[in-house]
Amino acid sequence: MENMDEIRMTKGLSEMTLEELWELFPIFLVAHDDRWKDHFNDIEKTLTELLADQPVVRISHIGSTAVQGIWAKNIVDVMVEIPQSADMKDMARILEQNGFIIMSSGAKRISLNKGYTENGFADKVYHIHLRYAGDNDELYFRDYLNEHPALAKEYETLKLRLWKQFEHNRDAYTDAKTGFISKWTAEARKEYGDRY
Secondary structure, X not given: OOOHXXXXXXXXXXHOOXXXXXXXXXXXXXXXXXXXXXXXXHHHHHHHHHOOOOXXXXXXXXXXXXXXXXXXXXXXXXXXXEOOOOOHHHHHHHHHHOOOEEEEEOOOEEEEEEEEEOOEEEEEEEEEEEEEOOXXXXXXXXXXXXXXXXXXXXXXXXXXXXXXXXXXXXXXXXXHHHHHHHHHHHHHHHHHOOOO
16 A cells, blocks of 8 residues: 555545545554543534524434443544434535535445544544434443443443454444344333333
8 A cells, every 4th residue: 555644735625435445544553642521522512503594303422432431533523413304415515615524425324534634633533424313323322331331341342352353344343243233222222111
């Protein structure tokens, strides 16, 4: 593969292949950082202002940075739930016009990021998950891990094991966690019912 510095000088992020992006943005876990909560509060304020004229049901901190005490990628995941009647593409467009980059786009889910640069990660990195209200399994999984610290540590152990194995393959890293996440999300939904 070309030297990453050469790639950065010649290509923008949108021109890079998936392999080049994974090389530039490897999976990298760090110890829990209490500042993640502050980073979430900052981005929640920004999103609330940008989407002030849009119908937003809830903005939530999700992912491993929302689980107390476990190692995680230094990326704050945020779920923005909107009503079924809202136009998700319009909201994504507003965010895109304000510096967010669309990572993936489907009929019922759009993911955006902020903090990815041609030189690697910025100091603060965010993944924004636009969803229709109710498509929110991550809230149940987050709460369940926070209420079951031993299980959270099990999840951390799994992630640490997968980190080096899939450092430059985000899809494989995510896929390898799916069984664990699905199992405990189902348990959480049984226990919590219609919490959200």
